[in-house]
Amino acid sequence: MRNRERTHKYTMLFIGAIVSLLWIYPFYLVFINSIKTKAGIFEGTLGFPSAPTLENYPTAFAELDFLLTFFNSVIVTGGSIFIIVIFTSMAGYALSRKPGKSSTLVYFLFAICMLIPFQSIMIPLVSLFGAVDMLNRMGLAIMYLGLGSSLAVFLYVGAMKGIPKALDEAAIIDGCNRFQVYWYIMLPMLKSTTVTVIVLNAIWFWNDYLLPSLVINKEGMYTIPLKTFYFFGEYSTQWHLALAALVIAMIPIIILYMFLQRYIIDGISDGAVK
Incomplete structure (x- = not known):
């Protein structure tokens, strides 16, 4: 019995190691080629450079106008996440505390929307917002609210179904109204779920290229993914600078994930079970 358990353990460890290597491999390729010259990339993509160089990073930093594009990305990502957390947590509170056919219908409509691919609504969505002159960062945040809700x-x-309704009733007896119950009691108890929503959407919004490319068309408002496309010309591609720019763009979101990762599993578990 012990030998069988040990065999299963080492098999799972082996499979985990293989999956980890497959997951890390693309990041290895991006980083290893970001410290090569343009000629060095074409000489060998997979191997470690014979003469590593960090000159690509300051050049890419300057070409990206990184401080401005970083600010734009923070505004778009942060603003979108803020309104998603506020509106969806209030919706979740209302749907969980007001059971009935209408609440169930609305909940399943939200769930079904996860199955709709963005590409199927891309053109009518942009056309609609263009008709009301909302093709800007505010319009982009509203689109993300609809897509991420x-x-x-x-x-x-x-997660809220796992919180006893007795807490609501006790707070109301003490003089709280419904909004105060939500803001002072429910929302603080959903910290892990909120962090999960923040991290999952931050990764999406920070790295998104397609929707911002359709919505943001003004110079000076470009996010990092849009500005990175500057290195991909019509007749040539500056791969060494593009890959360095990708590494620079990944650093902020990796730091965010490292600080908040301990909440993610708890948040997904709270939201997946009653």
């Missing part, structure tokens, strides 16, 4: 509401409803 499904998963967030799903997680919040599942």
